[in-house]
Amino acid sequence: MEFALRPDLTQFNHASYGLSSRRVMAEGGRLRQQIESDPTLHLGPELARRLAEQTTSVAHALGVDGARMTLCTNATSAAAATIASVPLNEDSTVVVLDVEYSSIRRAWEIACTKAGARLVSVAVPVPLESTAALLAALDDQAPDQVNYLQVSTITSSTAIRMPLPALGEWVEQRGGRLIVDAAHGPGHVPLSPELWGASAIFGTLHKWFPTLRPVGLLWVEPELKIRPAEVSLTWDSVDLAERFSWPGTFDPVPRLCVGTAIEQWLEWQTAGLLDDCEKLADTADRALADIGARPTAATKFRPPRLRSFILDGVTAPQVKDALQAAEIRVWVGNGADGECLLRLATHIYNDENDVDRVTNRIQEVLSR
Known part of the structure; x- marks a missing residue:
């Protein structure tokens, strides 16, 4: 087993x-022993290098640009960083589908309240029968200019695989950006930022890959300057992966195990x-x-x-x-x-x- x-x-x-x-847990145990043998070395400059290598490897496995991706604590921390970093003001409009994860909807609500921005919650017809029905709901409930549209690759509670290219086109026509919650993406469905027209994607790796938890990811367009929610020693780094590499003292082992998990996942796929x-x-x-x-x-x-x-x-x-x-x-x-x-x-x-x-x-x- x-x-x-x-x-x-x-x-x-x-x-x-x-x-x-079990394979990943064994690798995690080995890495923890290694770290505890000399924390000063293994949690110091060496860690940043290892995390950068792991980030590049994971990005390659996911088929995305490694320069635009970073590993982070989990989907929630990546979402918090994204929502807190995007520019909002009293003239901004954010559209969030009512089938989105509750904490994501709440995070946008808090950000919009602080900025004086308008938040529009769009009711999605469930069961969802067609892309046309979803776009009609958006047109009806959010007919004006939009700055950001928050959607998921796969919604959490309702498990709907969203028609992201059509949603990306919809928000682009309204002059806005597409923000994607990919908590249920990696290891389950492909990530296709360019096809979707996404500006930012946050998600998790420990749901569908057999890795230790938690491990999150963040992919962003170069034009967006997303910074961690916690101001740590690497907060000011110009390099995205380094910026998220040190959220304060933390356990890096889950991030360092992702490569082993993806290898095992590929074996399952091949079989x-x-x-x-x-x-x-x-x-x-x-x-x-x-x-x-x-x-x-x-x-x-x-x-x-x-x-x-x-x-x-x-x-x-x-x-x-x-x-x-x-x-x-x-x-x-x-x-x-x-x-x-x-x-x-x-x-x-x-x-x-x-x-x-x-x-x-x-x-x-x-x-x-």
Whole structure:
């Protein structure tokens, strides 16, 4: 077994926290021993060099320009840096979709309040059936000039894979910039900043790669000067990676392990294991739909290994309690309109027996 999961547990909540593999945990232990053998050396100038090398390697694996990317603590810290750094004033308008992660929406709310800027929350039609429906909602609720549009590669609770090229074109036509939350991107779907027309992308690596947590990433256009939320010794650096390399004393091991995690992920990809996960997600789609669960999006908007469903007639606590008692781990919560959402992520440790277990348990809840 490549993971330390309890054998009696059915884990479909990979997307919340990720899961470190035994190989990466062993590498992390080795690195920690090395650091503790001489912290002055290994947390000093040597660390900046190693982090720069790791950043370049990760950027290459993701297919993005390493000069525009940095590793950081997590998606939240990268988002905080981005939202605090972009210029806002009383004439600015920021558009945020109501399906965005709650802390991201709150961060924009705080930034706009401080600057006197206008914040527009656009209600996304869920289930999302077409790009045209999404663009119509944007046109209707945000018809004027826009400075920033905040969207996700894949929304967190509703697990909708957003049509980013169309959204990038929409905000460009209004004279604004596209800001992308890619928390569920790396290791799951490709990052394509140029195709999307993105100005900044923040995300995480520990959700879909089997690395130690936490590890975040930030990609920005050269025109944007994004600085860390914490003013540390490297805050003034002209080099993006160095700027984020020292947030004060921290544990660098998760960042130093990412290369090992990506190597293992590539082995899984070559062996077809990730393709199997996609097929299993489709199996779960069919099984849950057969018992009345409603997918949150049309097929073309469903991510490869993350799916979300609306459960009618039940509450989130009812579903959580039933699954918890059965030792089944999924994400359950409320959507923007209070509807009960069930989100599951398939990974290489899942099989059809796991799908049967969660489906049977949900069917019991729905039939009460």
